[in-house]
Amino acid sequence: MSEIHSEKLKIDNLVKVFPSRNKNKDFYAVDHVSINFKQGELTTLLGPSGCGKTTTLRMLAGFEFPTSGKVIVDGEDITTQPSNKRDIGMVFQNYALFPHLTVYENVSYGLRIRKVNKSELKERTDSVLSLMGLEELSDRSPSQLSGGQQQRVAIARAIVTEPKILLFDEPLSNLDTKLRQYMRTEIRNLQRRLGITSVYVTHDQEEAMAISDQVVILNEGKVQQIGPPLDIYLNPVNSFVADFIGDSDILEAVVTEMRGGISTVKYAAYGFPCEKCP
Ligand SMILES: Nc1ncnc2c1ncn2[C@@H]1O[C@H](COP(=O)(O)OP(=O)(O)OP(=O)(O)O)[C@@H](O)[C@H]1O
Secondary structure, three states: OOOOOOEEEEEEEEEEEEEOOOOOOOOEEEEEEEEEOOOOOOOOOOOOOOOOOOHHHHHOOOOOOOOOEEEEEEEEOOOOOOOOOOEEEEEEOOOOOOOOOOOOHHHHHHHHHOOOOHHHHHHHHHHHHOOOOOOOHOOHHHHHHOOOHHHHHHHHHHHHOOOEEEEEEEEOOOHHHHHHHHHHHHHHHHHHOOOOOEEEEEEEEEHHHHOOEEEEEEEEEOOOOEOOHHHHHHHOOOOHHHHHHHHHHHHHHHHHOOOOOHOOOOHHHOOOOHHHOO
16 A cells, blocks of 8 residues: 655755856855645745746656755655656746647647547546536637636646646736736636645735745745744744745735635636636
């Protein structure tokens, strides 16, 4: 019988050193970072530009390998496993859809390369298209979609293989403010519904505080604080965290999330139909 691990994913003393112009001093993009990611939770890596968020995420995905430290999934050390052997889905900032394939072909791609049989492929693809509200768009090519629709296709493509872990690299940064706020709630609701352990990278404090079970504040490659959004807001451990998080819009985002997602009033104000109000 396989052992049960309360943390689905764990990184242990992860270090990534890049060559520096100053030959006498290594540049630590990620500097001894340890994080536990619990089963079914959404953890956000938050910090200013250059703090090491994306490099950490890329090491989870297997696109980058650590200088030292470990990546562990369900108790198994996958640090040196290539990305195509990892049971991990990723949603990219620029969507990374295949331009020459239709929505249906983009979404079913992961099943096709895993040689899933035709009828199961169709069933699973149709089910994810329906979950993401994309059925009507399945024959279009990515260039015929809006930014929000492309992002939905990217998410559908990442979840169709039912990965153990889902990674999001600044998935909303190409969308306008209203759509960003709407999509972040969609992502959070979907993640809760699927119960999939997720790691989300953003530099947007409000976004992080609104959607996370756990937030990891990074600066200059080092963890500054790890905790639930409200704890971090109320009890910053140092002046960097206090300055980075201390803003009233952020408190509103946290409180709205604690009430179960985006408020009905706000939702209507974004121009979405009332029957869809949570
Ligand atoms: N391949 C590389 N070679 C050298 N330095 C790199 C490489 N990749 C990233 N870095 C450096 O490592 C640091 C961390 O980069 P990273 O992309 O992880 O930051 P980030 O927090 O995701 O920033 P942003 O929010 O701007 O995307 C930066 O100083 C970056 O310039």
